[in-house]
Amino acid sequence: MRNSQSSRGRPSRKRAPKPAYDRGLDLLARRPHFAAELATKLGQRGYGAAEVESAVERLTAAGHLNEGETAHVLVRSLKRRGYGRRRLELDLRRRGADEAAARTALETVDDEDELERAAAVAARFRSTHPSRDAAALARHLERRGFLPRTIGTVVFDSAGTS
Numbered sequence: 001m002r003n004s005q006s007s008r009g010r011p012s013r014k015r016a017p018k019p020a021y022d023r024g025l026d027l028l029a030r031r032p033h034f035a036a037e038l039a040t041k042l043g044q045r046g047y048g049a050a051e052v053e054s055a056v057e058r059l060t061a062a063g064h065l066n067e068g069e070t071a072h073v074l075v076r077s078l079k080r081r082g083y084g085r086r087r088l089e090l091d092l093r094r095r096g097a098d099e100a101a102a103r104t105a106l107e108t109v110d111d112e113d114e115l116e117r118a119a120a121v122a123a124r125f126r127s128t129h130p131s132r133d134a135a136a137l138a139r140h141l142e143r144r145g146f147l148p149r150t151i152g153t154v155v156f157d158s159a160g161t162s
Helices: 022-029 035-044 049-061 067-080 084-094 101-107 111-128 134-143 148-157
Strands: none
Touching: 022 035, 022 049, 035 049, 049 084, 067 084, 084 101, 111 134, 111 148, 134 148
């Protein structure tokens, strides 16, 4: 046994498990979470449903959990990384965002902004894959979560300029 505590002659001490509230704070210190996402993680770590519910309620009441702000942070982050509206919607849903918070955060995504992001992603794709055709670019933009009308505009309106 290679336990350094035991090898020094001191008895090894087991730590008492952290309460769900404290574990929730630890998770929130790393990054913002939605309430549903945090509840799932706490449940996966072995906390009971009642303790998880209580912890989520306390964290929300203390202002540590904010669905609206978390949705806005996620949308801003994904937009900066070059993802489209469809991807934003899917990530919000996958992470368990409150419907109203998701809708409000997505209102910050307008068509012009979406088109600019898609054009930037397309330019990067073309610079790193100069021999790829328009269909490959369209598939790439689709995987990034851009809407078909945006893809069509970027691929075909700029095809003559490249």
